Amino acid sequence: MIKQLYSIIRLEEAIQTMEAGADNIGLVPMQKGGVPAHRVPLYRVDQIFDECKKRNVNLVAIMLTNDPEEMLDLARRIQPNILHIAGDEYAADEEFARRLKEVAPHTALMQAVLVDNHSAVERAKKFDPFVDYILLDSGLAPDTGIGASGLTHDWSIDAEIVRSVKARVIEAGGMGPDNVAEAIRQIRPYGVDSLTKTSFKYDGGDMEKNIPAVKAFCENADKAARELGL
């Protein structure tokens, strides 16, 4: 079971998050979109990525910008393991997937899908032919994109999506140590993602990973997956 932990800002918390069990760590490289306090300067993205490589952990670059050219420039510059499109006005299409392969041949494409009602199943199926990962998420974060809401949604829709697509599905939205095992039992995703419930959130949008909560999230996810033989 892949455990994906967002949103990393500092080098030390990146290392601690990996050592607490993360398989994927996500951060918002400096860009136009998103909360300014979440954005990570590119020199630090490089430092964090170096630490990821030492530990065989994937770096996920979160795109909150709605400008595909900016996304492709960042992909070319960083060459992350995964590029995650989470903005609220731009979603990947076949042309974007093709151009991403040109500028970053080893970068996988992850598209966020908002699960607000049953039409999410059709939306996920539309992305399925050209994305590597689908991230199922809740709500709209104010002034950013899909996610970071700390809220869950109707998991029966997610379970249907997992059965309907070939892309790897990462389950997100209000996931924490308290509910990750039940989510895995109900949805059977490829991976699970957490931001709010494994972070301290401070005034002005600054955040920091809560390392004991990260550890509990990873342990509970692994235990549930083991019990289910996933």
Ligand SMILES: O=C(O)c1ccccc1NCC(=O)[C@H](O)[C@H](O)COP(=O)(O)O
């Ligand atoms: O990572 C961010 O800073 C971010 C900001 C705004 C929207 C989404 C963002 N991250 C994307 C994610 O995939 C989150 O981990 C996901 O939405 C889960 O969030 P939460 O419900 O808070 O656990």
